[in-house]
Amino acid sequence: MAALTETTPQWKTTIIVSTSLQNHDTTRMLSAQRHRIRFSDSVESRAFIFPLSGTAFLLVDPQALPEHFEESGIIEMIKKFVQVHRNSFLLLYGPFNGKKELEILSEIQRRFFGRNLRILPVRNTAEAVKGMLTIAKATSKPHVDNIRDRMSLARAHVIESSPVWEMLRNTM
Incomplete structure (x- = not known):
C-alpha cells in the first residue's frame, strides 16, 4: 500500500518590495515560491513589506558598510524605518563571525533598545526568506x-x- 502523503497548501502572500532589491537573491527566491511581488519606489530602500500581516523587514548587509558604519547613514535609515513601520524587523545579513559584524550588531542593539525594532541575524538568503515568511505568516x-x-x-x-x-x- 502506498504511503499517504498529506499535502498542505503552501502559504502565498503579496509582498511590497523596494525597487532597490529588484535583482536581489531574496526577491528571486520569494518569486520562485510564487509569492506576489510588487515593486515600489515609495518604500524605503532594501525594504520588504507584508501588508496582510503588517510587518516590514529591512535588509542590511554589515559587510557592505564602511569601516565607520555610522558615516554610512544606516542608523538614520533604521530610525526612519522604525518610525514608519509599527511592526519592524531588521534582517542583518552576514556570517556574524567577524569582529566588524558583531560590533555593528551590538551598536544597533544598543541604539534601538526598547523600541519596536526586532533584529534578526541571518546567514544566507534562505534564512532571510524563511525568517520573513515565518513571521509574516504567524502575524497575518x-x-x-x-x-x-x-x-x-x-x-x-x-x-x-x-x-x-x-x-x-x-x-x-
Whole structure:
C-alpha cells in the first residue's frame, strides 16, 4: 500500500518590495515560491513589506558598510524605518563571525533598545526568506486568529486538568 502523503497548501502572500532589491537573491527566491511581488519606489530602500500581516523587514548587509558604519547613514535609515513601520524587523545579513559584524550588531542593539525594532541575524538568503515568511505568516490575519484560538483552547485544557488549579479552586 502506498504511503499517504498529506499535502498542505503552501502559504502565498503579496509582498511590497523596494525597487532597490529588484535583482536581489531574496526577491528571486520569494518569486520562485510564487509569492506576489510588487515593486515600489515609495518604500524605503532594501525594504520588504507584508501588508496582510503588517510587518516590514529591512535588509542590511554589515559587510557592505564602511569601516565607520555610522558615516554610512544606516542608523538614520533604521530610525526612519522604525518610525514608519509599527511592526519592524531588521534582517542583518552576514556570517556574524567577524569582529566588524558583531560590533555593528551590538551598536544597533544598543541604539534601538526598547523600541519596536526586532533584529534578526541571518546567514544566507534562505534564512532571510524563511525568517520573513515565518513571521509574516504567524502575524497575518487568518493565521493569527487561528493561533490565538489554539492558545485559548490549550490554556483552558491546562486549567481544567492541572492539579495546581484544582487545589487553588478548592481553597477559594
